Amino acid sequence: MYDYLIMDYISKMNVEDILNYAKKKNIPLSENDAIILHSYAKKYYKIFLYQDPTNILKEIKDKINPLTYKELYKLYIEYKIKYLNKK
Numbered sequence: 162m163y164d165y166l167i168m169d170y171i172s173k174m175n176v177e178d179i180l181n182y183a184k185k186k187n188i189p190l191s192e193n194d195a196i197i198l199h200s201y202a203k204k205y206y207k208i209f210l211y212q213d214p215t216n217i218l219k220e221i222k223d224k225i226n227p228l229t230y231k232e233l234y235k236l237y238i239e240y241k242i243k244y245l246n247k248k
Contacts, residue, residue: 163244163247164210167206167210167244168206171202171203171206174199174202174203175199176192176195176196176199179195179198179199179202180192180195183195183229186232186236188229188232188233188236189226189228189229189232190226190229191226191229194224194225194226194229197221197224197225198221198225198233201217201220201221205217209237209241210244218234218237
């Protein structure tokens with residue numbers, strides 16, 4: 162069930178949603194970084210959910226602000242743990 166909800170949310174998500182979420186979490190995020198994250202989320206969300214996203218995370222790390230990456234990586238780990246515990 163969570164898989165369907167995540168898929169539905171990702172399909173409707175836009176760059177503004179990412180910017181708003183980062184602002185809510187006090188994460189510095191430029192519009193360019195948000196565009197990059199949006200692109201990766203849309204294209205690779207299944208890998209983030211079901212597989213090892215190490216290579217994708219390395220690509221993202223090289224493309225966005227290091228401080229932003231650090232904060233978002235912490236959030237990714239937090240939410241991945243929550244997701245796995247609900248399955």
